[in-house]
Amino acid sequence: MPETHSEPHLQHHFVALEQQQEASTLGMWAFLITEIMFFGGLFTLFTAYVSAYSEAFAEGSRHLDLVLGAVNTVVLIGSSFTMAMAVRSAQLGKRKALLGFLALTTLLGCAFLGIKGIEYAHKFKQRLLPGPAFRVDSPASQHVQLFFSFYFAMTGLHALHMVVGVGLMTWLLFHGWRGRFTPTYFWPVELSGLYWHFVDIVWIFLFPVLYLVARHS
Amino acid sequence: MSTLATARPANYLSVDPGVMSWLLTKDHKRIGILYLVSISVFFLVGAVSAAVIRLSLFTPEGALLHGQAYNKMFSLHGISMIFFFLIPSIPAVLGNFLLPLMIGARDVAFPRLNLLSWYIFVLGGASTLIAATTGGVDTGWTFYTPFSSIYSNTNVTLTAVGVFITGFSSILTGLNFLVTIHKMRAPGLSWSRLPLFVWAHYATSLIMILGTPVVAITLLMVGLERGLGIGLFDPALGGDPILFQHLFWFYSHPAVYIMILPSMGVVSEVIACFSRKRIFGYEFVAGSSLAIAVIGFFVWGHHMFVSGQSVYAGLVFSLLSFLVAIPSGVKVFNWTATLYKGSVAYHAPMLYALGFIGLFTIGGLTGLFLATLGTDVHLTDTYFVVAHFHYIMVGGAITGFMGGLHFWWPKITGWLYPEGWSRAAALLLFVGFNLTFFPQFILGYNGMLRRTYTYPPEFQVLNVMSTAGASILAVGYLIPVIYLLWSLRYGQAAGPNPWGATGLEWTAPSPPPPGNFEKIPVVTEEAYAYSTMETRRA
Known part of the structure; x- marks a missing residue:
């Protein structure tokens, strides 16, 4: 396909734009697999401890703010919807819709981080931050502290991924605004979307594991 | 180098030789050279620390180092050799x-x-080197908790951060290779025609992608425990240090295969070329790489037989560890069968490849002793283990690296190295290696513990032998450094295919031009078609 060489987005070491797109897509999926293994280590540890200290972990879980957690879940699922719409708009070449949905996604992502920040501030005030200042009125307070170690490690790591996601959205907004994305070159939007959905799914696991684990017992 | 290169057609070395163009290069060949220079630095660090360890063990009471200083030295050796070289x-x-x-x-x-x-990689390496020079670390390369997370008052955090960072360089390399092998193959180059070096790297990439993130998160947790008191492994909070070992070995056992599989890939290329034969049982050699990568993920518990893990888990891990011997044996037997009735030429790369087969076999068979629950209880934490994994990592992985470096040196630089010196160095390495590490099997079997700076006087003879062997080993590494650098200035021009080898890399000029090929090649035959090559020549 010699005519594809005139394509401005084609990098020199690829033969065709198709090959470049396939490579990028496979690369993103492989990256997401590394992310699953990364979070997987923490989930494995958590599973081991939650079965050993189920009482204390349930108690720790009751200290979490279910309302804010639930609101954040809705916010994040909403952002996944707007992200999917952004990808669709890019595919169809609708620049204005693309920019609108990207902006919405960014906004929802920031809202999530803001709510998370409020939660963190509450925990800090309630002296639930692991360390020497940690105070919980409980016979198994050290195990409750272990629960909060997981809470901060897991949600913190997730929040860090959200920050990266918001950065990606800003980058997409900039290039979308300059009109770089076309129906034949939209995969940066699509792949960023994959990342966004992944971070969303991590939360879909974190929410029940951390917030709901104790609610029925 | 640039003045010499101008006499040759434009290649990746001569095009734009400025420092900035090297530091901003996106050419895979130049990045390979950047890596070669940086890992050489760490090899030097690891080798010098090994030399100090061996010198110190010259006498039973510790000739040079005592206590924590000795602990820091073997930690530096392990960390730089494993994470930053191998x-x-x-x-x-x-x-x-x-x-x-x-x-x-x-x-x-x-x-x-x-x-x-x-x-x-450079950032992670710099962190680790800074940690090493500003006090060092005494946890060993294994960072076992709770010693690493609570008790050690050395530079654990910065070292762990360095290893954590470097892990991402490994992840990105694996990801890049995986996608490259899937999506960038030339027309006609089907999976069944891929060189075994490529298959080995495919299997290695899978381990890099699936394993490295786990050790990354684990070391991150150790760092958070030291820095912020988020104690996931802290026994005072009910945390379980054994869980650290599980997560650590989930990566670090497969990491052994990150080191050895690429070496096996090199050996397959070299054996085929210098036997002038297609590799025997190509499909099985390719498949065994994948089998090793997959089974390798389910054997980590054999590092923990005496850690207090469940006996039943130990039984399963023992059984699964034995399974790794099958694909490893498949490789060794197929290489040997390739030699059979081949016209074997003993060039330096071939000497390294043959050395690999012998040393890897000893390393692999002694691994079976350690995979056996009963004998492992006796041999755990002795020099038997040290000897076993050095047979795999030095006798296997580094020998393969040396073989590969010699095999492709003419392609990489465009110059030939002196034949006689290279053969002598390969033999010297083999002798020095065995003299260094074979006595350690006996020491360990007789109960000498690893990671101790003193030992009972009756072990001195074997320790002196080992130290003497290490000095021969050092000379064996030094000679290639000298003549390889010498060849850059005084070597003969290599031509595109000095060994008469098959494979697309030999169809490109030596050294290759920036874009590798003038026209993307079309592949019409299987790998290692040496018989058709000989017929064509005749």
């Missing part, structure tokens, strides 16, 4: 240089990511 050695240097050439591509799939991975 794991990146073949993949990041030879893999980077050769994969695109072997599959008929102009570059890896993500050249910018490739350069980024080198910068990440």
Whole structure:
């Protein structure tokens, strides 16, 4: 396909734009697999401890703010919807819709981080931050502290991924605004979307594991 | 080098030789060279610390180092050799240089990511070196908790951060190779025609992608425990240090295969070339790489037989560990069968490859002793273990690296090295290696513990032998450094295919031009078609 060489987005070491797109897509999926293994280590540890200290972990879980957690879940699922719409708009070449949905996604992502920040501030005030200042009125307070170690490690790591996601959205907004994305070159939007959905799914696991684990017992 | 290169047609070395163009290069070949230089630094660090350890063990009461100073020295040796030399050695240097050439591509799939991975490596390496020079670390390369997370008052955090960072360079390299092998192959180059070096790197990439993130998160948790008191492994909070070992070995056992599989890839190429035969049982050699990668993920518990893990888990891990012997045996037998009735030529790369087969076999068979629950209880934490894994990592992985470096040196630099010296060095390495490490099997079997700076006087003879062997080993490494550098100035021009080898990398000029091939090649035959090559010549 010699005519594809005139394509401005084609990098020199690829033969065709198709090959470049396939490579990028496979690369993103492989990256997401590394992310699953990364979070997987923490989930494995958590599973081991939650079965050993189920009482204390349930108690720790009751200290979490279910309302804010639930609101954040809705916010994040909403952002996944707007992200999917952004990808669709890019595919169809609708620049204005693309920019609108990207902006919405960014906004929802920031809202999530803001709510998370409020939660963190509450925990800090309630002296639930692991360390020497940690105070919980409980016979198994050290195990409750272990629960909060997981809470901060897991949600913190997730929040860090959200920050990266918001950065990606800003980058997409900039290039979308300059009109770089076309129906034949939209995969940066699509792949960023994959990342966004992944971070969303991590939360879909974190929410029940951390917030709901104790609610029925 | 640039003045010499101008006499040759434009190649990746001569085009734009400025420092900035090297530091900003996206050419996989240049990135391979950048890696070669950086891992050489760490090899030097690791080798010097090994020399100090061996000198100190010259006498039973410790000739040079005592207590924590000794602990810091073997930690530095392990950390620099494993994370900063062995794991990146073949993949990041030879893999980077050769994969695109072997599959008929102009570059890896993500050249910018490739350069980024080198910068990440340098950043991680710098952190570790800073940690080493500002007090060092005494946890060993294994960072076992709770010693690493609570009790050690050395530079654990900065070292762990360095290893954590470097892990991402390994992840990115693996990701890049995986996508490159899937999507960048030249027309006609089907999976069943891929060189075995490529298959080995495919299997290695899978381990890098699936394993490295786990050790990354684990070391991050150790760092958080030291820095912020988020104590996931802290026994005072009910945390379980054994869980650290599980997560650590979930990566670090497969990491052994990150080191050895690429070496096996090199050996397959070299054996086929210098036997002038297609590798015997190509499909099985390729498949055994994948089998090792997959089974390797389910054997980590054999590092923990005496840690207090459940006996039943131990039984299963023991059984699964035995299974790794099958694909490993498949490789050894197939290489040997390739030699049978081949016209064998004993060039330096071949000497290294044959040395690999012997040393790897000893390393693998002694691994079975350690996979057996009963004997392992006796041998755990003795020099038997030290000897076993050095047979795999030095006798196997580094011998393979040396073989590969010699085999492709003419392709990489365009110059030939002196034949006689290279053969002598290969033999010297083999002798020095065995003299260093074989006595350690006996020491360990008789109960000498590893990681101790003193030992009972009756072990001195074998320790002196080992130290003497190490000095021969050192000379064996030094000679190639000298003549390889010498060849850059005084070597003969190599021509595109000095060994008469098959493979697309030998169809490109030596050294290759920036885009590798003038026209993307079309592959019409299987790998190692030496018989058709000989017929064509005749």
